[in-house]
Amino acid sequence: MVDVHSHILPALDDGSKNMEESLEMLRIACDEGIRTMIATPHNMPGKGCPDREKVEKRLSDLRTAAAAAGIDIEILLGTEYYYRSDILEEFEEGRVITMNDTRYVLIEFDPGVNRTYAKNAVREIMALDYRPVIAHVERYPALMERKAEAVKELRTMGALIQVNAGSVIGNIGFKVKQSVKYLLQNGLVDLIGSDAHSSRHRAPRMKECAKYLRKKYNEDYCEHLLNAAALYE
Numbered sequence: 001m002v003d004v005h006s007h008i009l010p011a012l013d014d015g016s017k018n019m020e021e022s023l024e025m026l027r028i029a030c031d032e033g034i035r036t037m038i039a040t041p042h043n044m045p046g047k048g049c050p051d052r053e054k055v056e057k058r059l060s061d062l063r064t065a066a067a068a069a070g071i072d073i074e075i076l077l078g079t080e081y082y083y084r085s086d087i088l089e090e091f092e093e094g095r096v097i098t099m100n101d102t103r104y105v106l107i108e109f110d111p112g113v114n115r116t117y118a119k120n121a122v123r124e125i126m127a128l129d130y131r132p133v134i135a136h137v138e139r140y141p142a143l144m145e146r147k148a149e150a151v152k153e154l155r156t157m158g159a160l161i162q163v164n165a166g167s168v169i170g171n172i173g174f175k176v177k178q179s180v181k182y183l184l185q186n187g188l189v190d191l192i193g194s195d196a197h198s199s200r201h202r203a204p205r206m207k208e209c210a211k212y213l214r215k216k217y218n219e220d221y222c223e224h225l226l227n228a229a230a231l232y233e
């Protein structure tokens with residue numbers, strides 16, 4: 001499996017605290033059947049806004065440490081951008097860190113985001129020739145209401161939709177599980193990620209989610225979701 005959303009890099013944000021914890025998270029990921037992780041540290045005022053050089057350095061340090069520890073997992077470059085209009089300048093100047101150097105950029109919003117704001121963000125990003133991946137869309141009530149009307153619109157505009165593995169299996173409540181189920185049943189999910197922040201209660205777990213998906217949906221759909229195929233289409 002490919003985990004497209006993780007705070008695996010040490011000491012960059014509110015994710016992994018240090019190298020030791022990052023290695024522990026990688027060990028858990030391997031046990032879960034994850035073979036590739038996209039490292040997506042926050043780029044958000046207050047949580048950290050590391051530039052490309054810094055993210056690349058931490059990524060290379062982690063790859064070296066993982067190899068030395070005998071952990072066989074691929075770790076790719078990424079970032080999770082908290083959307084605000086002033087990051088568009090970074091996009092314009094090509095300083096944006098995309099998901100494994102594709103045209104896709106992981107974007108998160110404030111939980112209170114409304115539909116107009118989200119649509120505007122998608123439009124602005126697409127205009128600069130990047131494609132937004134909306135991180136954990138289930139966290140935004142205004143996008144999920146009325147049968148996820150806004151999610152449908154954002155996808156039609158060209159955005160991809162990511163949900164967290166934990167939300168699929170009910171870790172954040174029955175209501176969210178039900179709304180994610182609606183998205184899955186209607187083909188409105190493109191990517192799944194763990195959004196792991198630690199080696200303890202927000203660890204990089206996808207195995208149970210995969211088991212649940214394989215029980216309910218056909219093999220092609222599951223493989224598409226669990227292998228991040230949408231990023232390479």
Ligand SMILES: [Fe+2]
Pocket residue numbers: 005006007080135195
């Ligand atoms: Fe995240």
